[in-house]
Amino acid sequence: MSESVKLADLVETLQRLAPGRVPGVGETPDPEKHPWVVWKSSGIPGKAVMEIPGLVYGDPKKPIRRLGIGLTLTEGILELAGHQGLDAVLVHHPVADAASSGGVLLKDYCELYNLAILELHEAFHGIHAGRAILYGLKMLAWKDNYGGLTTPGFSVRICEPSEPGMTLGDLVRRTSEFFEQEHEIGMLEHEKERFGYRKIDGAAMFSGRILHGTPDRKITKLLHCSPYSGLAPDHLELAVKEYPDLDTVFLTFSLLSPEHYLVEAARRLDLAVVIGSCHEWEIYENCLPLAQAIKDLLPSLEITLFRSRLSAIPLEEVGNSFAREYARRIASDLKAKSG
Ligand SMILES: [Fe+2]
Ligand SMILES: [Fe+2]
Secondary structure, X not given: OOOOEEHHHHHHHHHHHOOOOOOOOOOOOOOOOOOOOEEEOOOOOOOOEEEOOEEEEOOOOOEEOEEEEEOOOOHHHHHHHHHHOOOEEEEOOOOOOOHHXXXXXXXXXXXXXXXXXXXXXOOOOOOOOHHHHHHOEEEEEEEOOEOOEOOOOOOEEEEEEOOOOOEHHHHHHHHHHHOOXXXXXXXXXXXXXXXXXXXXXXXXXXXXXXXXXXXXXXXXXXXXXXXXXXXXXXXHHHHHHHOOOEEEEEEOOOOOOOOOHHHHHHHHOXXXXXXXXOHHHHHHHHHHHHHHHHHHHOOOOEEEEEOOOOEEOOHHHOOOHHHHHHHHHHHHHHHHHXX
């Protein structure tokens, strides 16, 4: 198989994988013409971004031999991609100039390393059976508007277990095994020990767990949602009215605490609450199958996945004595100048 893959071939491959959702090479990404080209805005001045499935930056004639795939573009990815000599980076979440590139112009970063950039976000959602396979759930209904209560991007799925008899414990186990939660927690523990931190937090520690209910509680019907899309207690009440046998709320890309108002609302309705994967694990849910599909269609491409691990450490624990002295000295100068 060939040989010389061009950036345009990669865009065409994305068009094949998400038919009708990716603008062609040379087309202006116009939200009026392309339903999957969308402005995303919370209404915060100057912070809107346009989601452009497909090519974001680069010459379509550019030969592509090595491709990096990641969840969210950062300066870290650009640096590593540049060092590795990659030709292009494809990310799932939408790219924003400067914000995705360490506060400097994205074009300058890309030119420095001769990198092309592509993205594929909402256009990739919902076109594969990922969640059914991953969590063992069968979708019965999908709602983007619940009883007139909605926000942009709102999405709720009513599901039942593919195999009867699934318990809350089974769902958590399935999530933990798929995302290798034990190893992820082990990595955090290793980091803590290696750097001598007294405390460390990481998303892996708060994912895959039951917030309300017992592991042996059976799941009959489940509401699955990523709560940042606008889930409110009212939605849970409407769902219970519509599906009286609804007994579980399954929240993914979410690290709600047991005291969160949504968990309280579910508890009041006697709905069990399970937290699934954290958002950074979406690399496995969406980027991994996308990377494999591209590899299958363009086998000559060498593909690298960029995964990230975030840890939270108390200020007093960060850095060695040199770094801490550096911080104290500058802070003291700043304080003196500020009067
Ligand atoms: Fe996504
Ligand atoms: Fe995401």
